[in-house]
Amino acid sequence: MATLRQEALKMVQQRERVSVVAPSAKISDYFGSQVFGLKEMKEALAPNVYKKISNAIEKGGKIDTSTADEVASAIKTWALSKGVTHYTHWFQPLTGSTAEKHDTFFDGGSGIEKFKGSALVQQEPDASSFPNGGIRSTFEARGYTAWDPTSPIFIFDKTLCIPTIFVAFTGEALDYKTPLLKSIEAVNNAAIPVCQLFDRNVKKITASLGVEQEYFVIDRALFASRPDLIMAGRTVFGHNPARGQQLDDHYFGSIPTRVKDFMQEFEIESWKLGIPVSTRHNEVAPGQFEVAPLYEEINRATDHNQLLMDLMTKVAEKHNLKVLFHEKPFAGLNGSGKHNNWSLITDTGVNLFQPSNSARENLQFLTFLVATIKAVHDNADLLRASIASAGNDWRLGANEAPPAIISVFLGSTLTSVLDELEENGNLKIEKGDNMYMKLGISKIPQIILDNTDRNRTSPFAFTGNKFEFRAVGSHANVAGPMATLNVIVAETLKTLHADVKEEIAKGKEKKIAIVNVLRKYISETKNIRFEGDGYSEEWEQEAEKRGLSNLKSTPFALDIFEDKKVKELFSKHKVLSEIEVEARHEIMLENYVMKIQIESRVMGDLALNHIIPTAINYQNKLIQNAQGMKDLGLDNTAAVETIKEVSNYIESIKSNVNAMIDVRRRLNKVTDVKEKAKAYSTEVKEAYFQKIRYAVDKLELLVDDENWPLVKYREMLFLK
Known part of the structure; x- marks a missing residue:
């Protein structure tokens, strides 16, 4: 393995650029x-x-x-x-x-x-x-x-x-496509009657999506020399380099030459395929990048994102590169996600999440804004389950990724709008001299776009004229979480429409009826709104007080699919039958078990067959050196202490790996997939992964660099 590492590093030094020529100077x-x-x-x-x-x-x-x-x-x-x-x-x-x-x-x-x-x-x-x-x-x-x-x-x-x-x-x-298509129809059917409270000309609502795709890029030879990357998609071992992302100098920096060539080629091929990619840049972590398209109808955007990942993988091979879509390929660095920018567009050309100069459209905007907040509030655990995976569990709540707690960020301006609307329907805000709003029944002037900051720690944030669902994992098919979002919003819109009609039946004027319902919803959903730092321990404590779930492990997050109300929700909107919901639950559990099994086996193989033999060989050299120093009458205390330290780490690795294997053998006899998945989470992943990794990563710092078998983080991440 050490020889393989050295050969791979030599190949990287000999790489040449691959020329890229566009068919025409004009993309069009x-x-x-x-x-x-x-x-x-x-x-x-x-x-x-x-x-x-x-x-x-x-x-x-x-x-x-x-x-x-x-x-x-x-x-x-x-x-x-x-x-x-x-x-x-x-x-x-x-x-x-x-x-x-x-x-x-x-x-x-x-x-x-x-x-x-x-x-x-x-x-x-x-x-x-x-x-x-x-x-x-x-x-x-x-x-x-x-x-x-x-x-x-x-x-x-x-x-x-x-x-x-x-x-x-x-x-x-x-x-994934069938329920997505059905969910598109569901949200269309539910949104039309609500839109027609404001504009009778609206006949169709289209869900729109823009998917920001994050990913890592490393040299293909270095990837091939890491069995954990090949088998599990992530590095199960690896000590953080002295310089990682702490300087923030990679973010939006100059794109490395080979990566830029790769980007140019996959952009050209994307444009040929009608994928409207428009943005590329370095992300925060070294070796991490992002590509973003223009917004499209949600079904097409989903297809394009799946096609884009396949295309990027194939183009990367031509450039002797490897694209990593795993949510957390490198511990201690930012993970990768898909930031799903979702909105609803009418056939009259109105973005329902776009504030405007029109009083009617702004009341409509607030109606759909509040309805979406209520949908997330009422179905937070389901939304969390929609993004659950073994890979995303490593990412959520770590290094810029949003936490596993589902909350909604609105910003100070809209928070003030909703708070004041809840109390009396009027609001006056002064920001310099350029903003004044009175939120009443008969007149609602403009709400200024982008008048608040963004919150990177929020899993579900309003960002001006759309909601950004940031918690979706980089490797995920976005159809799953977006179908779920469509369904829960459809359900809330149907409820809202019925509630407004009930108010009107009581003799209330239509606008008053709408505002009354909104005020009720705002009051009911306050606990899901959060404006602060989602990474902080204080937020975890506050979220618990608010009664919000913090489901950090996939098997436990997936329990929501057993809820009768969830099955009825999908069935009611003809998106998934009860059998289809149960099947997806089982598939996600099975996938989790297999992913953790694979990672466990990779850890065991690398530890027992590569790390421990390397460490023992190094230890033997130290023993010989220590004995030689003793024979010469020299102080060998430091060498002896190092020998003991290496020995302790070897023993820790061996005992924990063997114990993990014993647990795995026992769990593999469990027939209930839910029980098995939860046990793999607690008794394998949580019990042993970090212990084994800690000892291996410590040995990486102790063993002679020339003999270490695995390509190191510093060698993989700083590609030029």
């Missing part, structure tokens, strides 16, 4: 060139066929067989002109990554390329081989992928990719 010349979207359909299809397709996309209309055949023919012609030979249904199973099975256009029987509507609309993958939570037995293999026309078809890696949903033979959703 090639943006979406690998996408068969509405523009391409309009040009390729007969007007009546295009009308049916656009109707299916905009209104969810049916696509008949003849229409599908004509669309398939046009797609085939377009794809063949691009040099494509294969097609696939591109779907998002509950593994967390994307899946695909490639078929050729070539028909050996006829000797020509064929692509029928039936192949476009539906395929049949093995539904029992993907995580299904007991929905499918091993012998029940049939499942279906079905075309999602609302997300554009694209060419990736010379393959025509058709975005699809993935369902079991019996109809249950086995993917």
Whole structure:
């Protein structure tokens, strides 16, 4: 291993830049060139066929067989002109990554390329081989992928990719996309009646999303020399370097040359795929970066984020780099998340979270703002469960990541607005001479945009014209948490609308009825609002007083899925059935168990087969040196103390690893997956991981650098 480390470091020193050339100086010349979207359909299809397709996309209309055949023919012609030979249904199973099975256009029987509507609309993958939570037995293999026309078809890696949903033979959703699409419809249906309290012209509400993606980049050879990164996605051992992120000099600094080349290439390829990436920069931790796109409709944004991660991984290989999407690949440094910027947009062009000069629109803004706060308040544990994973547990509450406590940040201005509205409906704020607001029944002047600071420690923050859900993990498929957010907001909007109607039925004027309901909701949800430092111990204590949950471990956070109210919530909005909720709960528990098992095994393997032998060899050298010093009559006290110190760490590692293995063997006999997951959390991860790591990391400081088997943090993080 030590030799492998040295060879890897030599390879890094010999790396050369990979040249990157854009197809054109103007991005607009090639943006979406690998996408068969509405523009391409309009040009390729007969007007009546295009009308049916656009109707299916905009209104969810049916696509008949003849229409599908004509669309398939046009797609085939377009794809063949691009040099494509294969097609696939591109779907998002509950593994967390994307899946695909490639078929050729070539028909050996006829000797020509064929692509029928039936192949476009539906395929049949093995539904029992993907995580299904007991929905499918091993012998029940049939499942279906079905075309999602609302997300554009694209060419990736010379393959025509058709975005699809993935369902079991019996109809249950086995993917992330199906419930997301249903949740989009749910929030649309719930938001329209509320919007129509203000504007009868509103007929459709679109959920919008912008996903800021954080990630680490290291050299590919260094990655290959770390078995823990290969197997677990994170470094289970590694002492922090003398210089880490404490100087804050990496944040927004000059982008390292090789990383910049990599960024330029994946941006070019992203633009070809219609992914509107627009921002790139260094993040706070060394070796950490971020890419952010423009906002899109939430289904497309989700597809694009999954595609972007796949694209970044492939492009990185060309540059002899490795992208790390794990939420906490390096202990002691910032973790990586996805900052999900979510808002609701009307078909009349109004962002429902955008304050304006209009009194009516500002009352509408406050209505949706308060409704969202109430949704988070009433479903905080469910929202926490939606972001739960073994990887995210390492990140939450550590180094800039928000805590596991779900709270909402509004900023001082909006907090004052809501506090005053709760009491009497009037507010006067002076900020210099440029701001005055009277929040009454008949007139609500402008609320100034961006008139408050941002809070990086908040898991759910209002940031001007959107909510930023910062707690989602870097590796996660955002469809899961965003579907949950859509559902809980849909439920609250339905309740709000019913409550307003009840007030109106009592004889209250509509605006007064709305304000009365808002004041009630504001009063009920005060405990979820927090403006301070989410990292502080004081907040944990305060949150406990407020009755807020602090679920730091995934298996315990997932208990909420057993709640009858949660199952009824998803079922009521036709997003997930009770069986589908239970299946997802089981899948997430199984995934947690397997992740901790893998990390435990990696720790054991590295510790017993690499760290301890290295330490013993070094210890033997020290013993020889100490004996030599003694023979020469020299003071060997320091050498003897070092020998004892090394010996103590070796014994600590060996005893803890062996004890951990014994516990793991016992737990592997447990059949109840919930019991097993919780035990793995407390009896394996919490009981042994830190103890073993502490001893190994101490040895890293003691053992001769030349003999240490693992590439060190300082060697991986400062890539040039």
